[in-house]
Amino acid sequence: MTVPLTDPATWHGPHVHGELPGPRSADLLERQQHRESNARTYPRRLPIALEQGSGPWVRDVDGNVFIDFLGGAGVLSLGHNHPELVRTVTEQVARLTHGLDFPTPAKDAFIEAQISMLPPAMRDRMKVHLCGPTGANAVDAAVKLCKTATGRGDIVSFQGGFHGSSHAAMALTGLVSQKQPVPNGMPGAHFFPYSYCARCPLELTPDSCATNCVALLERSLHDANGGVPAPAAVVMELVQGEGGVIPARRDFVTRVRELTRELGIPLVVDEVQTGCGRTGTWFAFEHYDIEPDVIIASKALSGIGTPVAMIFYDRRLDVWAPGAHTGTFRGNQLAFAAGAEAVRIVRDEGVLANVRARGAQIAHRLAGLRDNPWVREVRGLGLMWGVELAVPDNGAPATDLAIAVQQHALRNGLIVELGGRGDCVVRMLPPLNVTQDVADTACTILVDAIEKAAAPLVRTAGHEPAVRQRRGDGAS
């Protein structure tokens, strides 16, 4: 079934006609269900078949046009089919597409561009390794690098974190449901609490807390009877993305950095989702004034979805042998060409400033949601936003409500993702060059979806607006 392309200039806004899925989408979804794996995910809750994208818009095969704030799970940092990236990739495809790990002008320009985006003090200190083209593969590479360099076997990770679905990355991920059916994962992973104040893992409240989550890590690693051998690495997200858009508290990050430095443990920051401008700085660690030892980057590196992943690491760690982390698809010239061009666009078009401005706009637009008793917290950094929904009486994750909000938003032309405990956080990952108008329309749809989906619940339970301590409501 082919559907003619239309001119995106005629898409004047979100537009959904009739029931979802439309008949063509329903047909493709049925074929998918018959032939593809039971492990497929997104179309289960977003029942559409995609046909064409342009900037923040995506059109399904039935002609419905949506604002896409899922954006390929954060891959499409400059929206769908940015014309200059399309031109760059088209030129490169006629020149050279695959290069293993040979040097090429496209790769050289890409690495040059990436290093130029690091804080100046880090540029000479860091080396890079191009990995197999997924975030999980780069996580594996970082773990292997640190194990090799330290001769240690254990890794510290944080509850609620997500690092990918390969065996090693999954071992460092919080998601028990993904790990449970797959015994014998990578051994030596130790989980510590993350600074998730809305659901404090230590049941403290902000006024009684001295960032005790990180204190637990400090004590455990200093305790000769603490059970955790000196680890090869501490692996951390600065904003847990899949975990529900949780920006780490500044004190938490600073102390993790001090601790790892004191004990000679490489600090690995997983910037697969937060990297490449998503939070308003090129990498999220810049918000916290720390310098990590290893940075993992992938998703938005090319800006247009051509896959690529890499690690940056302190050159003192560069003791692994030739062939220590190979992979046939480590030389994607299309991604390299696009990635260098994406950096140019980000610089020339002031994209990071736009991320900060649109982030502030979204914060302002969503602030009123805090009066809704089903909204536990609104939080974000740059253009990573989440609205956590919880049952007012007992704080349980309001999973059904979050699903209803996602469905409501979809029917009104906005694609959003769910994440966090019990999938109770409605998440937005807009393109970094999103306009004020589109961000505004999306916020209107989201606020309306939450209000409409929660209204019967509020009425039934007769709740007063929540009187809760609301702290950490966005670090932006």
Ligand SMILES: Cc1ncc(COP(=O)(O)O)c(C=O)c1O
């Ligand atoms: C922080 C983080 N790390 C790693 C990954 C895994 O990346 P990939 O799905 O490309 O393997 C993800 C994916 O969402 C992520 O958000």
